[in-house]
Amino acid sequence: MATSFLLLCLATVFGLSSGVVLSCDGSCSCNLTTGTINNCSDVTDFPDTFPNASSIQELYIVGNNITVLNSKLHIFESLKQFVITSSGVEIIQNNTFRGMGKLQHISLTRNSIVFIRHGTFADLPELQGLVLSHNDISTLDAHSVWNMSNLIDIDLSYNKITHLFSASFGPLPSVTILDLGYNRLRFVTDIALKNFPSLTNLVLTGNRIKTLNAFDFAHCSSLKSLHLSNNQINIISDKAFLSNATGKGLKINQLYLENNQLTEFPPLNDLNRLLSLLISRNSIDSIPSDAMIGLSGLRYFHMTYDRALSDIEPGVFRKSKSLINVLLNDNPRLKNLPDGLFANQKLLHTLFLGNCSLTAFPESLGSWENLKFLSIVNNSFHCDCSMKWLSKPHYWNRSWKTADLMCASPPELDNRSVLELDDSVLPCVDHTAVSNRVRNGIIFAIVTIVLIAIVALVIRFRRTVVLRWRYYRYARQTDDVPFTVDNEYSDYPSGKRKLRMSDLERDT
Template structure:
């Protein structure tokens, strides 16, 4: 094999035309001699081709049937990218890549590799990305990665690594490592601080989809430059206030798909620079007011697939005024949002409420200042007048892109309002209270009507003008009496002694006066409030009798 490779190399130098794609490109492969790029994806290959242009820089042989890497790969010393993913590789011989000192990306993911050692990657001093995801690795030997002094990204996800398998020196030598994937393994506890000491420049750590169950206080303390921490699907039920000690600079945290029965507000408070937070698929029923207090820089929030979530209090995001994107999706037990839930979020641009259990949505629930996209589709919304107004606002807005559940086309006056907003309830309460007060006043007047009538009559009496009583001349005596007529003085009857009084008409007054003319007895005046023209020193002057009665 070595002899054949040598002859091919010499022949390519002597006869330049042999480097053309027509002579060296296998069937089902695409070879670009200008870009020095060869792609043999799904080429049904069972070995690495040996007759390619030796100057190629990118070689992609993914999704084939290759079972072993032999020395043929050393023929391509100019490679910067080698992709052997999705094959059947079960072993990598020592020093296989000894001549690939220009290689920057090596993708060996989704094979059947079970062991790597400190001799596996000899020669890869310039390697930046190593992908071993989806293999059968159960143990990382000490010093396995020491040749990779420039490595920045290491993907060990979807393997069988346990805590014991990741030894204290398993990551030794990776001084420049920025991104580490340990997700979807068999880790049961977070490795000790010493495990991460060789990689203290980590910016992103993916350690979710493990059976962690608990996090030790200060487990990440040495990772002071960490900006992203992914702990999804780790069976976590609680985190303490010191769990995130030392990593206060992280900007993205994923706690989705765990067993939290409440938002871990205390632990989150220390993450002052956090910009992205995901807490979906947990066990809590309520997102309480100020659950995310202290997270003043939060910009993106996700809450998806929480089967038990029933309520989001309207002050839940009260302190997160810099939020730009909110996704509350696929929470089937969440049937309503309180009015003004998103009030005060002046920078909110993207809001998704799709696939929940919302039966009512109206325009007062949203902050419209900066909103650019709104998704309220796939909800069992009642087509009432509130939803009609919301749709109308969306349809007439030129700056908002939206996705909404449609309703039958009705005229606005045909929408049936099945709900009453809180403000309408308050108005009804005020009206009921006002009616109650008026009724109480009316009943009071009715109860004390007698006293009020007496008070009015006494007031009228006090206002009537007072005159001195005059007695006109005329003898009073026994027999005789001269021929002059005498006037009759009629005293007022005390008003208070009268139980019932009726206003006298002019004819009633006339009858009373007539009776006074022919009777020696004094007649009482029943009405204590006569007009002034009828009162003259308490004397009634006789009205002339009609001629017909003389």
């Protein structure tokens, strides 16, 4: 009965007779336009025979109760698109797709598949996409996905995979996208990745990875985008992104390291082709001045919601002259920015620094001629002369969020708008002149201390210096008679004359 019912639904979808219109009864919902069979909860298997099955190219089955997929699918020998989702599939027999050489796309999402058997997806020369997301897969047997030269995309996300075996895949020379996000992987299996020589996009988001070891991605010579967010990463080797064949950095353009457990800025200077770096929601307390010296082409830098960031050293972006988008907002411990931090950023378009604890934002921080979007709201600004530039119309007429900038100090300006700052309410202090005076004062104090020390030494040893000088003059006058001087008197080596100290002290 159930088989007949599915047959009726399939016949409705694909229109066996142009002169007869059939309808879906019971709980089924069939759509002739989209070619779908939905919510046939009583259907548990495919029919053994089906009129015109060899000509059907697309089959979409949603919301059914088919627990096992088997060789009965072979009747759809021309099938190109096969989608069965939310239908309770638990088992895929290893001969299910054998001989279906025209299949281009298989999607088995939101089912209950536990493992993939040997040879389940093999020898499908036209297959380009394989989607197995949102299942319960924990194991892929050897040769589970094998010998498909045109396969481009593999999606195994939202499963329970704990380990990848090198024998599970390959050879798969054309795969460019491998999505292993939201599984239970604890480390990167570099041997398994060697079967994907053309891989450009690797998704490992939402796993349990703690460490990136040396050469973990060494076989991914074509990798462009690497997603490692929402893991537990706290250690990254300085060779993690090197190729063991050439010893050079990989060609990664996008690197996602958000929401991990990093406490130090990772070593990334080998990634000289990196364009986007997203490293928000970690516990990195400082960005060293040489942290991004090798990232000359970096365009997008996002480091927001960091629980510990309190220090950005001078010159961090000095080599990254292509920055377009910088997000440093929602870092509550960030109070100061080094002067000239964005001085070389002629292309800077968007800068977010809101919800930090900044006390100042002087114009000398950077070059602002091309900046279109600026947000520095909800900080603790001390309003002085260095903040007045933000009230200039040619700045806030852009998409700069300065209208709601408020002063936090001094007390008389608390909760006053930055736009109200002018000489009538705020004496302008020339901080450059002040700093020059402080510097000159320090130099003067050092020179004075040195001179005082010299004078003290002269006074302390004046008597000895004078005696030595008189002895020198006397010896020059009587150089034919050598003698020595001590504190009491000096005897000539020959003769009976004595030169007493009082003789040298006579004129003192």
